[in-house]
Amino acid sequence: MAKNIYVGNLPWSSSEDEVRDAFAVHGEVISVKLISDRETGRPRGFGFVEMEDAGAEKAIEALDGEDFGGRRLKVNEARPRPQRRW
Structure with a gap:
């Protein structure tokens, strides 16, 4: 079974590959998703x-x-x- 991990306070310059490498030392990484602002496309400093x-x-x-x-x-x-409630 897989777990989803929140990763916060990331430098905005972080890449998915850098994050994957840091976590891969501890086990098999299935996926990495860094979150970007929808409007500007700039990194938001967190991911999963x-x-x-x-x-x-x-x-x-x-x-x-x-x-x-x-x-x-x-x-x-x-x-x-x-x-969310609309």
């Missing part, structure tokens, strides 16, 4: 990494609070997005 369960737990423990490109990462299990 999908990993196998065992590697995900190791990555969360190892990378939360670690320096990445001069910024301290915020790494935790992603929570489901709340439903």
Whole structure:
């Protein structure tokens, strides 16, 4: 089973490959998605990494609070997005 991991406080210059490499040390990375602003296309400084369960737990423990490109990462299990009411 796979886990979705929230990765926050990323430097805006981060690439998906750099994030993948940092997480791959701890287990198999299934996907990496860095979020960009819809209007400007600029990075928003956060993203999501999908990993196998065992590697995900190791990555969360190892990378939360670690320096990445001069910024301290915020790494935790992603929570489901709340439903919007219109």
